[in-house]
Amino acid sequence: MKRRRRFNIPVKAILVACTAVCLVLIVVSFKYSDQMNPVKTAAGNVITPMQSGINSLGSGIYSVFDMFRSKKKLLDENEQLKKELEDIREENVSLIEDRNELASLRQLYKLDQGYSQYPKVAARVVSRDDSNWYNMFTIDKGSDDGIAKNMNVIAGNGLVGVVTEVGRSYSKVRSIIDDNSYVSGMFLRTSDTCDVKGNLTTINDGYIEAERISVDAEIEEGYEVVTSYVSDRYLDGILIGYVKDIVTEPDNMTMTAKVVPVVDFNRLDTVLVITKLKHSDELEEMTDYD
């Protein structure tokens, strides 16, 4: 038997009331997305430290298991590595020479004003988004560490994504493989532009799409795609990936191609945030159209 309580509001009334609240929220957040940000940030500031804690707990447990499993293996490996170290010391000398050569070659490749000089902040990936539909994630650095919206995020030597939301000690990053992501790119060797779009259906096969390449572009498989000068959010010259399977569209006006990203998005645990914004003053006005 159901117990009767003193305040017994009918279920339908609650349903109608909550539906109304939802509809109002949807309309409000559509129209005034900027004003709703403090609400989101407040919720993020509460939840993110918990995620951070659970995450380190999780990796702690993993490392304990790992330790037992691999102690014996490590001893053998140690012997082997000592031998290898000798070889590598010799190799290192010749590599230093190579590095000097590389530095001069980079200048030819227009990469000298690239991202190696930008100020960067390292951050750890704390959590992924809650659905299986998007590719967004949270990192453990926020406005306290000098991170702002629209900053570029890289890992290794390739573009990961862009900061879309900033809290005090966390930020959200949308990766370039996200279905909503759009980056204006450029072929490094020929300076032909293209639009690089994330796509949920193709990333499982390991690539994203490049569209609207001019038919006149003299590109070949394996060419590097970098962020373009005309991009309003991405600093130029950051490596996105390598192009393959170039196809001319039926209308004979443009070409499309596949881009294989250089970053391994399945194994992303630390990223670098470039703390320099592109045209920071112009961006202020542009955020309204975001």
Add this chain to the structure above:
Amino acid sequence: MIKKWVSTILLIILCYVLQTTLFKHLQLAGVVPNMLIILTASVSYVRGQKDGLITGFMCGLLSDMLFGSVIGLHALLYMFIGYITGYTYNVYLRNYFFILLIIGVSDLFYGFIYYVFEFLTRGRFHILYYLRNIILPETIYTMLAAVVFFKLFLLVNRLVVPGDVEEAL
């Protein structure tokens, strides 16, 4: 009453945090189980429509505030899932497979509506692809996770709402 809702809110936060952190390490076929659906459907099944829809509303709101672009969409969706699954509270059939079936159908429904609102509206028409690669794996994994989680939920529920247990299973 207060004890019941405080425990429910704690459960929501726990589910959300687990879903976004620990389960990302335990991905199967590239998907994670939807813990919030499990919680909403479980509450509805065990405590009825009113509790179910309020829990769904709170789950959705949390999800909206942390990762949604439009606040309210998930809240509305989860709330209706809670309300509709709440009809099973009056069904006499009470066994373990039935609740798993309810959770599975709820997740299928969630996946489909989500696809329609967020992907179909942007002109992504390959519904079969999304069904095979995201919606169905997520449903199966969610049902697997529910096998364990529903037991845990019953334990918590027994502590905070002693009277309802005999009706539950």
